[in-house]
Amino acid sequence: MASLILLPSTSDAFKAYKPSKNAHADFISAVDLSRGGRGSGSKEIKTVRLNVAAGPSIQPAKDQLTTLLSAIPELLSGKPTIKSYHLLSHTCHKLVLQPHTLGPTIYERVKEELEKSASTLAREWRGSIMTREGGWLAKLVDGWKRWEERVNLLSAVFVYLDRVYSNPSNGIASIAELSTATFGRLIWENELIFQKTRDEVLAWATREREASSSLADQRSTITALSSIAKLLSTFKTLSEPYIDLTTTHYQENASPLIESVEAGSASAAKYVGWVLEKVEEERERATVCLSAEVAGEAVDTVRRTAGQEYAERVVRKALDESMDSADTAALGRLYQFSIDVDSFALFSKSLECHLEDRLKTLISDPKNDPQMIDGTLKLKRFADEAVSSLFKAEPTPSKVDSVLEGANGLKSQEDKDNKGELEFKKVNRNRQFELEEAVRTGFKAGLGSRQNAPAEWIAKHLDVAMRKGQGSGTEASFNAHLDEIIALVGFTKDKDVFKAFYSTQLAKRLLLSKSASDDMERNMIVKLQNGELTLRISAEMGEEYTSGDVMMKDLQLSETLVKSYQSAQAKDPEHFKDAGNFTANVLTESAWPAYPLLKDGWNFQLTPSLQSSIDAFTSWYATQHKNRQLSWRFQLATVTLSGRFPSGRYEIGVSLFQAVVLLLFNEEDSLDFAAIKQRTGIESQELIRTLQSLSMGRKGTRVLLKKPPGKEVNPTDVFAWNKGFSSERIKFKINQIQQDMSAEESKKTNEQVAIDRVSVLEATIVRIMKARKKLSLQLLIDAVVSDVVKRFPPDVKEIKKRVESLIEREFLMRDEEERGVLHYLA
Incomplete structure (x- = not known):
């Protein structure tokens, strides 16, 4: 494309040009070629010829250097330069190259002027500080920005100085680096200025902490100041005092709060929440205004000074408050607190001790016995749910531990993140297991604080559950409830006590048809023997629950036997005319609870x-099983009577003892206590309970009248047929008091357990000595304890008594030389 203007090689056309006072802002506007012409589309070109006279000769290098150096203070002060920036940059270019090589000279002048400018600024700011002018940090930040802008302009004009002379290859700092160092040395490190800056930063931090909120109007200044300090490589001069202040602040604030917690005027759980809240406040403040590293230090400081140092004094109290109020959210905060302050072991131990103490309080008072198991199960449910809730959503770790690389290293950051996540999940699983174990240990210790009673009441609670069945609930929820009860069995030390009561109550449910479902009973027996949830119990108790299977089989065989008896009656009704409608359960004596014969105080008739019904069945049974002998137990027998009253006819279900008493009133309208006792032969206490149930039971079952009225039965009381009896139901049962686990029966069961324990100890001692032949007393005691502890807590004194008894009975003998050594006698 042809040029619009052809310029000669020399011209004096612009000799009258003088730079403006604002040379640093000069610019040349583009010429609008379309003005006065034919338009941009015209092909004609107007040629202008200029005759330019020869100009003055080139300025000497010395003068160029003077011009260049004189511009430095103007650039640093923000004043306009006499020469344009382009000319100054071009001049710098020429002077730093050969043949002039004036780079060192120019660099030294730049250095001097930077120091002068910084010194001037320092004096100005010191004066401002001494006169106590406000807004110091904003002034410092604004001053730095102006300084930075002017240094950047200086660097741009003297760009060739940085490229040729002051560059990394020469080991000389650039103008920007030099200016930063100068500012730091003469201004930042100035004692008065730095002290004022540091104090203002710390004062800002204190104001935010006291207000518990961010001061948005000041944060931008603090953030800018942090950036300046980082650029000057003096950030630690701010961050270290900041962390020191953080330490002091939380030491001063945490101590009185802890004292209030210990005095009972403040909540430990709220203190834990306060620490967690302050951790997040410090993290957010330092991250936004300082740096992530300082945020980490601040968080660690809060956790150490307000958390770790007081963990021993606050964790247990906070856990007690959370558990007592069933506050899972508070418990979750305490768990996070314990992780943050490296006190998880203390949290776990506190949970264990809390459960132990709470259970001890619950079961230590016999008045609480009826509510013991309900309270224990409620606590167990909450403890399990609380522990589970801590790990439902795995949080992102607040601080990820460093991950060791393998032999081949990790290929990418993603690999590191994945491995870190796996490690975090593993740690979480271990923590969950530890807390679950703490719950189990706490329940074991708590239930073990009272002998026998917890195991007895667990069995009673199970009995009630098996009688009620699932009701309106689902099968799954009922099975879950049974699993909860079995878990409590695993926590008790007196498992033999539970077995004794369970077997007794199972027998009653089966014999009296009180169980909600036979299938549920079989399921329960399986659970106790080898269910997944009762693996611990199964391993400890072995085949102790096989008697339940035998009971169920006995009842099935009895049902078959009764059908055979009924068939025999149908074939020969004349022979069985006095047998009546009779059924019997023929049981294996060794598999069922020991039902004693009616001896002391009894003359039962x-x-x-x-009697004819029993005699008929006995005779028939003898023909079926010649080598077997029946031994009758009347305690659990039941009878269905047909009662005729003026109000109508009723079908009444009663116990055998109740039936014998009621049948007396077919012959007499009234009888006194002595007469009833004489005719029935029922033991006095049993007769009292029987008469109470017939005359003082619930409404609609009082078929007898007592004179005089009252709750107690005395030997002089008279009982009469209730002619005015009426009931809304045609068929009903009169509660059989003797079917419930009375205090007397409970006492007898515990006494039988104690006798059985003696037998178990002696059998264990003999078995061990038979295998070892010779053993020291201490080793024998240890072996016996290890063996029987799975069933009940052994008493060392009782073991020694059993050893002495076996020596007297010549099962064992002492060594003649070493009295502490025992020998087995074959």
Whole structure:
């Protein structure tokens, strides 16, 4: 493209040009070629010829240097330069190259002027500080920005100085680096200025902490100041005092709060929440205004000074408050607190001790016995749910531990993140297991603080559950409830006590048809024997629950036997005319609880009709099983009577003892206590309970009247047929008091357990000595304890008594030389 203007090689056309006072802002506007012409589309070109006279000769290098150096203070002060920036940059370019090589000279002048400018600024700011002018940090930040802008302009104009002379290859700092160092040395490190800056930063931090909120109008200044300090490589001069202040602040504030917690005027759980809240406040403040590293230090400081140092004094109290109020959110905060302050072991131990102490309080008072298991199960449910809730959503770790690389290293950051996540999950699983174990240990210790009673009441609670069945609930929820009860069995030390009561109550449910479902009973027996949730119990108790299987089989065989008896009655009704409608359960004595014969205080006499029924069945059974002998137990027998009253006819379900008493009133309208006792032969206490149930039971079951009225039965009381009896139901049962686990029966069961323990100890001692032949007393005691502890807590004194008894009975003998050594005698 052809030029619009052809310029000669020399010209004096612009000799009258003088730079403006604002040379640093000069610019040349583009010429609008379309003005006065034919338009941009015209092909004609107007040629202008200029005759330019020769100009003055080139300025000497010395003068160029003077011009260049004189511009430095103007650039640093923000004043306009006499020469344009382009000319100054071009001049710098020429002077730093050969043949002039004036780079060192120019660099030294730049250095001097930077120091002068910084010194001037320092004096100005010191004066401002001494006169106590406000807004110091904003002034410092604004001053730095102006300084930075002017240094950047200086660097741009003297760009060739940095490229040729002051560059990394020469080991000389650039103008920007030099200016930063100068500012730091003469201004930042000035004692008065630095002290004022540091004090203002710390004062800002204190104001935010006291207000517990961010001061948005000041944060931008603090953030800018942090950036300046980082650029000057003096950030630690701010961060270290900041962390020191953080330490002091939380030491001063945490101590009185802890004292209030210990005095009972403040909540430990709220203190834990306060620490967690302050951790997040410090993290957010330092991250936004200082740096992530300082945020980490600040967080660690809060956790150490307000958390770790007081963990021993606050964790247990906070856990007690959270558990007592069933506050899972508070418990979750305490768990996070314990992790943050490296006190998880203390948290776990506190949970264990809390459960132990709470259970001890619950079961230590016999008045709480009826509510013991309900309270224990409620606590167990909450403890399990609380522990589970801590790990439902795995949080992102607040601080990820360094991950060791393998032999081949990790290929990418993603690999590191994945491995870190796996490690975090592993740690979480271990923590969950530890807390679950703490719950189990706490329950074991708590339930073990009272002998026998917890195991007995667990069995009673199970009995009630098996009688009620699932009700309106689901099968799954009922099975879950049974699993909860079995878990408590695993926590008790007196498992033999539970077995004794469970077997007794199972027998009653089966014999009296009180169980909600036979299938549930079988399921329960399986659970106790080898269910997944009762693996611990199974391993400890072995085949102790096989008697339940035998009971169920006995009842099935009895059902078959009764059907055979009924068939025999149908075939020969004349022979069985006095047998009546009779059924019997023929049981294996060794598999069922020991039901004693009616001896002391008893002279029991059945009515002729009832006795004939038993005699008929006994005779028939003898023909079926010649080598077997029946031994009758009347304690659990039941009878269905047909009662005729003026109000109508009723079908009444009663116990055998109740039936014998009621049948007396077919012959007499009234009888006194002594007469009833003489005719029935029922033991006094049993007769009292029987008469109470017939005359003082619930409304609609009082078929007898007592004179005089009252709750107690006395030997002089008279009982009469209730002619005015009426009931809304045609068929009903009169509660059989003797079917419930009375205090007397409970006492007898515990006494039988104690006798059985003696037998178990002696059998264990003999078995061990038979295998070892010779053993020291201490080793024998240890072996016996290890063996029987799975069933009940052994008493060392009792073991020694059993050893002495076996020596007297010549099962064992002492060594003649070493009295502490025992020998087995074959």
